[in-house]
Amino acid sequence: MGRNRHVNIPVFVPHMGCPHACIFCDQKRISGSLDPQTPEKARTLLEESFSTVSRDDHVEIAFFGGSFTAIPEKEMISYLEAAKPYIDEGRAEGIRLSTRPDAIDHHVLSILRDYGVKVIELGVQSLDPDVLAKSQRGHSVEDVFAACALVREYGFSLGIQTMLGLPGDSLEKSLETARGVIDLKPDMVRIYPALILKGTLMEELYLDGSYKPLDLDEAVEWCAQVLPLYRKAGITILRIGLQTSGTLEGSVVAGPYHPAFGELVESRILLKKMTEEIDRLDISENTRLVIKTRPEYMSRIIGQNRRNIEQLKKQYGLKDIHVAADSCCGEFSLKILG
Ligand code: SF4
Numbered sequence: 161m162g163r164n165r166h167v168n169i170p171v172f173v174p175h176m177g178c179p180h181a182c183i184f185c186d187q188k189r190i191s192g193s194l195d196p197q198t199p200e201k202a203r204t205l206l207e208e209s210f211s212t213v214s215r216d217d218h219v220e221i222a223f224f225g226g227s228f229t230a231i232p233e234k235e236m237i238s239y240l241e242a243a244k245p246y247i248d249e250g251r252a253e254g255i256r257l258s259t260r261p262d263a264i265d266h267h268v269l270s271i272l273r274d275y276g277v278k279v280i281e282l283g284v285q286s287l288d289p290d291v292l293a294k295s296q297r298g299h300s301v302e303d304v305f306a307a308c309a310l311v312r313e314y315g316f317s318l319g320i321q322t323m324l325g326l327p328g329d330s331l332e333k334s335l336e337t338a339r340g341v342i343d344l345k346p347d348m349v350r351i352y353p354a355l356i357l358k359g360t361l362m363e364e365l366y367l368d369g370s371y372k373p374l375d376l377d378e379a380v381e382w383c384a385q386v387l388p389l390y391r392k393a394g395i396t397i398l399r400i401g402l403q404t405s406g407t408l409e410g411s412v413v414a415g416p417y418h419p420a421f422g423e424l425v426e427s428r429i430l431l432k433k434m435t436e437e438i439d440r441l442d443i444s445e446n447t448r449l450v451i452k453t454r455p456e457y458m459s460r461i462i463g464q465n466r467r468n469i470e471q472l473k474k475q476y477g478l479k480d481i482h483v484a485a486d487s488c489c490g491e492f493s494l495k496i497l498g
Contacts, residue, residue: 167217169209169252171202173239174225180260180298182285183361184326184354186411187226199238206242210251220278221246223257227283229272230263240275247276254278258321261307262299269314280311281319281350286326286333287340294327296361308344319398320346324382325354325374325416327365331382338386348396351386353379355402355415363413376424379416384428400425420464427460430491431468434461437494438476445477448497452486461492 174187174197181188195201206221213219221243229236246252256279257272264280272280284304286292292301311318320341324334341349356366356373365371374382383400390397401421402408409417418424434451443449449472453461462469462483469481486493 165214165217167213167219168222169206169213169219170222170224171197171205171239171243172225173197173223173228173231178227178230178260180227181296181361182298183294183296183365184323184357186357186360199235199242202239203242206246210246213251215251219246219252221252221255223255225258227260227263228257229259229268233268233271236268237271237275240271240277244275252276256281256319258283258319260299262303264307264310266310269310269316273314273316277316279317279319279347281321281348282307282311283321284337284341285321285323286329287337288329288333291326291328291333295323305344308346312345317347318344319348319350320344321350321352323352323354324386325379327362327371329354331385334382334386335389338389342389342393342395346395348398349390350399351383351390351397352399352402353383353416353421355417356413357411358413359411366414373415376416376418380421380424380428383421383425384432387425387429423460424464427463427468430457430460431463431471434468434472434492434494435475437492438472441494441496443476443478443496446479448480448482449478450495450497451481451483451492452489452495453483453492454487454489455485457491458483458485 178187210219223239228239231239240255243252243255247255255275255277257277258281261282261284282304285295285297287301287304289301292299308318308320322337322341353374354362356362362371366373387397387400399422401418404419409419438449451461463471469483472478473481
């Protein structure tokens, strides 16, 4: 077993305590088909998980899948109590959890702080009031601002989750949301393209034709425009696209799902950068181009099914593009062969 690994122990609390029914959310349906989570089960899961990690590992306990702070207080505290021995013994460095912006206040944050919670991730989805309303989020943009300020005031690390392509969304609104999120100075973000999952209200809208999800190419393009804004602001991007799992794949009815969605986005970002660089080179038609890149970037540079290479050839009328691995290179360098 490796030493000093970062280990995340997830405790899934699907839809528990959440009185809402956001149109994209299938947590209620999932929780109906699963054995309900209980503090006792969480205790057992933690015991089992901690028996497999080394004392040298950096361990974090993560309560995910619902709105943790909307769980009735007594029960929420039982979950925190299940994690407490590991925090007290120093075997876990902290707890992270996800919740809704309108489900926190001074009282709940002081409880979380006392129990060793370090990171709070807020499901924000959008900073556009119309998108929030159409998604039936049940909270306002002002709730988001207030929640972020409170999370900061109590000294937690702040994570923000956003969703692109919800009903009423547009590329401009998603970019505005990203700019607004950056102003809130989160430590980290997760970006998800909206997918239509079985049993959700969004599925009904899709089936009756009143909502059309982004197609894969649009979703990749939107994310490829949004991501660099966060990177430029120095914000850690924890995830792009939902984590692939058999359960997720079985649930997706429609929408821009791809098991390597993040890779597609990174590849599109590189395509944009290469295009900017070629524009600067003032290249003439029928020339040959060599792209050197680090071995680990090769597949992103080439793109899935050689998409980037074919696009560049077509766009600039190039005769040929040769991609070569060069570990001394940065992301890439271009050379015209004539
Ligand atoms: S607040 Fe979260 S858990 Fe509740 S319905 Fe919305 S997305 Fe699902």
